[in-house]
Amino acid sequence: MKFLFWGWFGVFLLLNSSDASTGDRSTHFRNCMRRCEFERCENGGSDFAAREIQPVHLWLMQWTCTDECKYDCMWRTVDAYNKRNYKTPQFYGKWPFIRIFGVQEPASVLFSLFNFYANLQGILNFRKTVRPDAPMFWFWHFFCIVSLNGWFWSTVFHARDFPNTEFMDYSCAFSMVLMSCYCMIMRFMKDFPRFLKIAVTVFFIAFYANHVTYLKLGKFDYLYNMQVNILVGTFTAIFWFAWAIYNRFRLPYVWKIAAFVSVACVSTLLEVLDYPPLFYILDCHALWHLSTVPLVYLFYSFITDDCVFLRKEQAERLDVEKVKKHN
Known part of the structure; x- marks a missing residue:
């Protein structure tokens, strides 16, 4: 799942980017x-x-x-x-891959599709359990749409690496990072006045538009993109983890988000292990994509439990208000 851990991954992304090898x-x-x-x-x-x-x-x-x-x-x-027993060289910043049916990085394409399917299945399972009137119900639907779009472009980019597909992959990956942060903040602000939520929403839309416009109009700035991903991703991970620790006794299901953040950060070590692809098909980056698939299910399990709790809390609050009103 390319969102919380994308920021951590960004630092390694730059190290592997090069115009020549x-x-x-x-x-x-x-x-x-x-x-x-x-x-x-x-x-x-x-x-x-x-x-x-x-x-x-x-x-x-x-x-x-x-x-x-x-x-x-x-x-x-x-x-x-x-x-000559020399090490396998990279070409244009990438390891050599055997193409399959014209697909440049078949393993990364396959595992990107796995992530796409996991998000789709996750939201369908979410809808079976969570009622539409539950708080955060539609926020997580928007989150899923952004994630599906991001994994679609990840699939396209790994299938054929063009400047436009690269731009779409990077910009849509950042949209997942930012959307994750936005939904987290909306979760924390669930009882705030509506005008504040609207103000935060406008800020996030403007921030993303500015980021993407800057990358598109000028020469693609890998360093800037990496720094922004690290900033937003780290901010999101720290606050989710701190929130989970703070609520560990009141909300027994928060271990899921704590485990998600922890495992997601550890999984980025696969990006450090920069080795030639096994059989010239399976590289560490593809394995990183594969490692995110079970995390998708863990995350959707967390938001399902959280929305059920919020719906129950909302119903109890309404009941209390009705009793006060009758008295």
Whole structure:
């Protein structure tokens, strides 16, 4: 689930981002690229020479001739490194992956879809238990919509890495971080006047719009995006955990959010373990995506229990008010 722990993950994200890496800087790769583009490509690398027919699934996934050359030369370079017992190199800031049906990072795509499904199943189970008139009922629906959108773009980005899909992945991931923080604050402000809630809502919308506009209009600022994610994610995690400790005796189910925050933070260690993908398919980032799937169910279990409690508390308060009114 890309929200509370996304801020912690951001620090490692920057470390793995690079415009160039050992593999694509190597003489072997560059010579291979020059030869491949000269022999196979036309129109500046966007089209194949007339004699070469591209498979339909690769055409659908928008693999250009230059992209094909990069992919083929990447594996030629990896083979050359392995024959010399050199470490597997990265290319353009990423490890080499075997594509499947044109998908660049199949494991991350699959596990992003797992997270999408977990959120969808989580909200459906939530609706079976929680009544629509319960406090926070619709807030968590909005949260789910934002999460589904975020995991959709995570799937698209890992399937094909383009500047636009990268922007959508990063901006939608941040929307999950921010939405998590917003829903937490709304939970804490459940008894506050409506105008204050509206003011906070306007602030969050403006903050997100400003953040996304800045990233889109200028050169994508990875450092700024990382810092904002860390700030918001850490703030959310600390306050959820402190709230859980404060209410541990009054609300027995709060252990779920405390466990969620704790495990989510620990799971980011997978981002530190930056190793070549197992079988050139399964890397640490994909495993991090996989580790978030059970956390989704834990989080929805928590918000379900919390909304049931809030509904019961609300009903009891109304009953007390009715008794006072009759007396």
